[in-house]
Amino acid sequence: MAKEATGDIPQKKPEDWASGDEPATQAQLSYLQTLAHDTGAEVPHDVTKARASELIDELRRQSGRVPEEDS
Numbered sequence: 001m002a003k004e005a006t007g008d009i010p011q012k013k014p015e016d017w018a019s020g021d022e023p024a025t026q027a028q029l030s031y032l033q034t035l036a037h038d039t040g041a042e043v044p045h046d047v048t049k050a051r052a053s054e055l056i057d058e059l060r061r062q063s064g065r066v067p068e069e070d071s
Helices: 026-039 049-063
Strands: none
Touching (some): 026 049
C-alpha cells in the first residue's frame, strides 16, 4: 500500500507557525462552530490560527469525529 503524501512530511506545531498569531480563518471558525455545537464547548471570538488548530484537534477527539487510531 502507498503512503499518503503527507505521511513523510514532519508537521510544525501550531505555536511554531509564522502566521499562528493571525486571526483564525473563516474555514477554521466554521468548523470550530460545528465542533462546539457537537461538544457543548464555547469558541473564543478572538482565536488565532494556531489556537484554532489546537481547538479543532481537541474538539474533534471529544466529538468522536476522529477514529481512535488517529488520536
